[in-house]
Amino acid sequence: MSPTVQRHPLAAQTAAHLLTRVRSGEWPLGHKLPGETALAAQLGVGRSTVREAIRELAGKGVLDSRQGAGVFVTALDVTEDWDCVLRRASIVSVLEARIAIEAEAAALAAQRRTPADLRALRRALAARLAGRPEGEAFVDADTRFHRTVLVAAHNDLLLEMFDSFVPRVHRAMTELLRVQPIRSPHEDHARHQQLADAIAAGDPVAAAERSRAHLTTVKETLS
Amino acid sequence: MSPTVQRHPLAAQTAAHLLTRVRSGEWPLGHKLPGETALAAQLGVGRSTVREAIRELAGKGVLDSRQGAGVFVTALDVTEDWDCVLRRASIVSVLEARIAIEAEAAALAAQRRTPADLRALRRALAARLAGRPEGEAFVDADTRFHRTVLVAAHNDLLLEMFDSFVPRVHRAMTELLRVQPIRSPHEDHARHQQLADAIAAGDPVAAAERSRAHLTTVKETLS
DNA sequence: CCTGCCGACTCCTCGGACAAGCTGAGGGGT
DNA sequence: ACCCCTCAGCTTGTCCGAGGAGTCGGCAGG
Numbered sequence: 354m355s356p357t358v359q360r361h362p363l364a365a366q367t368a369a370h371l372l373t374r375v376r377s378g379e380w381p382l383g384h385k386l387p388g389e390t391a392l393a394a395q396l397g398v399g400r401s402t403v404r405e406a407i408r409e410l411a412g413k414g415v416l417d418s419r420q421g422a423g424v425f426v427t428a429l430d431v432t433e434d435w436d437c438v439l440r441r442a443s444i445v446s447v448l449e450a451r452i453a454i455e456a457e458a459a460a461l462a463a464q465r466r467t468p469a470d471l472r473a474l475r476r477a478l479a480a481r482l483a484g485r486p487e488g489e490a491f492v493d494a495d496t497r498f499h500r501t502v503l504v505a506a507h508n509d510l511l512l513e514m515f516d517s518f519v520p521r522v523h524r525a526m527t528e529l530l531r532v533q534p535i536r537s538p539h540e541d542h543a544r545h546q547q548l549a550d551a552i553a554a555g556d557p558v559a560a561a562e563r564s565r566a567h568l569t570t571v572k573e574t575l576s
Numbered sequence: 577m578s579p580t581v582q583r584h585p586l587a588a589q590t591a592a593h594l595l596t597r598v599r600s601g602e603w604p605l606g607h608k609l610p611g612e613t614a615l616a617a618q619l620g621v622g623r624s625t626v627r628e629a630i631r632e633l634a635g636k637g638v639l640d641s642r643q644g645a646g647v648f649v650t651a652l653d654v655t656e657d658w659d660c661v662l663r664r665a666s667i668v669s670v671l672e673a674r675i676a677i678e679a680e681a682a683a684l685a686a687q688r689r690t691p692a693d694l695r696a697l698r699r700a701l702a703a704r705l706a707g708r709p710e711g712e713a714f715v716d717a718d719t720r721f722h723r724t725v726l727v728a729a730h731n732d733l734l735l736e737m738f739d740s741f742v743p744r745v746h747r748a749m750t751e752l753l754r755v756q757p758i759r760s761p762h763e764d765h766a767r768h769q770q771l772a773d774a775i776a777a778g779d780p781v782a783a784a785e786r787s788r789a790h791l792t793t794v795k796e797t798l799s
Numbered sequence: 800c801c802t803g804c805c806g807a808c809t810c811c812t813c814g815g816a817c818a819a820g821c822t823g824a825g826g827g828g829t
Numbered sequence: 830a831c832c833c834c835t836c837a838g839c840t841t842g843t844c845c846g847a848g849g850a851g852t853c854g855g856c857a858g859g
Contacts, residue, residue, distance in 0.1 A: 362643070362811065364631065388840060398746070399813040401624060405631045411586065412635025417842090420841045421821030435658050438736055446733040453680030453734065458673065510669040511676065513661055514687065514737070537715065585842060611809060622844040627810090643810045646850035 363398055367406035370396065375415060378396065386416070386424040403413055417568050435517050444525045447576060451518055452568045455499065456513055459548060459564035460557035462505035470505035482542055488532055491525045498545060502564070505552060510541040544570075586621055590629035593619065598638060598649055608646040609639070613696045658740050667748045668799060672743055674790045677734055680724065682771060682787035683780035685728035692727035697772050699725070700724040705765055710757055721768060728775060752798065767793075 371386075380386055389407070391444040393400040407424055410416040414430050430525050434505075439447060462470070477498040496519060503512045535541050544567045551560035584592075602607055612630070616623040630647055632641040634797075636654050641647040662670060685693070692749035701723040707714050719742060727733045759762050767790045 364811080368635075390840085401627075401814085402812060404624075405628060405811095408628045408631040409635040412591075412632040418841065419821080420819065421839080423821090432657060432659055434655060436655055438733065442733040445594045446731045449684065449731050450677070450737065453676045454673070457679070457838060461672065504651030506629065508669050508672050510661065510665040510673045514673065517655075587842080613809090616844095624845085625843060628842095641810065642852080643850070644808080646809060646852090 358479065364402050364405040366388050367396060367398060367402055368409040371406055371410060372415060372431070375410075376430060380426050382426055382429055384426050385422075386426070387425065396416065423469055425562065436520070439517065439521045442521075444521070445520060445572065447521055447525075447566065447574065448572045451515070451522065452572070454518075454566055455568060456561045456565045458503050458506035458508065458511050458515070459552065459560040461508060461511075463555050463557040463560040464553045465507045466505040466552055466555075470501070471553055472503050474498075474505065474552065478545060478549050481545065485532055488526050492523055495526070496523065502548070502552065525575075529562075533574065586732040587625050587632065589620060590621055590625055591632040593653070594629055594633060597640060598633075599606075599653060601652075603649050603650055605649055609649070611646065645750065659743070661662065662740065662744045667744070667746075668795065669743060670744055670748075671791065671795045671798065674738070675743065675795070677737055677741075678725065678791060679788040681726050681729035681731065681738070681786040682775065682783035683733050684731060684734075685725050686775045686780040686783040688730045688794075689728040690774055693724075693774055697721075697726050697775065701708050701768060701772050704768065710753055712750050713719050713755065715746055717767055719746060725771070725775065748798075 374380065386392065387395070388428075389400050391395075393403045396403070407416055407418055411418060415426070415428050415431060416424055417427045421455050435546050454470075477494075479490075481494040481498045484494055500515060503515045506512070529560075544563065548560060548563040548567065594615075597603065609615065610618065610621050612626050616626045630639055630641055634641060638649070638651050638654060639647055640650045648654070666745075689697075701715075704714075704717040704721045707717055723735075723738060726738045729735070767786065771783060771786040771790065774786050
């Protein structure tokens, strides 16, 4: 039955079992599940166990229990964890998605940046130049600069997407920098300076172009 | 103690309480929480209630309980539900994000499309032209065509992001189409045809440009 | 220093009990 | 015929006590 020792708690097994039956369509969206007592008898486990399984699925947003009424299906599937998807995705895929988001954000930033955004951009750029171009600290400074661009774009959704990429990209960049240091730190900084300039100048096309060019370089370094 | 009548179950309150304390840094990442018995006594609730609260947070991925060892913090915050973020985001924000993703995907599709991709693209285009340009059916056909482009880009992450946008965009498009029908169905179809042609011709710049132009038109219609 | 044993601590599961809340059927009034 | 109120029955919420199973750290022995 199980390839390895199956040390899963009963409650977790019960949760998995219920999720399977929900997915199978046995209980359609909005439908009421059998009572906890009935489920416990049906599955041959205690009511407390069933309750914990239901809680677990409630935490995932699949079920919703209302006192006196019953337990109801609120979603047919678990909205897969975004982090999980990212972990599975190849670093090249993530970088391509990042290019898409950052290039667009750079263009928007060129149109929408406020004076405060520009100040933050200059500060982040200076901080990025301050440290030596290696190690985790540099990656952090670099990330902060790129994030500042996203902030200047004034689009919450794009920013949220960028933030969700950060952990995955951070790991890969730190690794990359250790194996293969930046060839020309001066040129690298110049690219970022040009991006900031284009945003300051209010030139969406140039900003997108600079952003894309920089990230494409990084992507090609990886492949 | 409580400003309003506590109509939330004790277990839910306990879960919220624990989440707050995790967020506050009282229990750092990887740290062990006090025992269930201790927590129950500390919060003045039963042990079963604490267990259900822990299960709820475990379902959300914040806690992880290991028999014999204890309960540990696995994440400092709940990764906010992607659907939730999208629901809150303005439709303009979503459309801007969609432009970013689709334009990049169109460029990638132009470079990576297989013969099978091109066949699917032609089929989707024909299906889109078949029905009358109104109602939910048309929105579905349109969505399928755009999704086919994403598939041809051969980047799982971009596709996943597109799919997560679909429900939100679908609602908005259906609404928009009812209020304001497409002025020139012929021109609309021509734009899609040009996008498909650019991808077939293997011209990334043109494909991105066509995709961007089409979606920008939609965005401007909305604002 | 390494190994194996052992006990304390912790989570896991169960069964039972009572409280709190919702639902729908039925009675009474208009 | 229609509406409103009441109430019995079912369901979830909460708590308790008990025993089983697993993990970790200390301790004695090699």
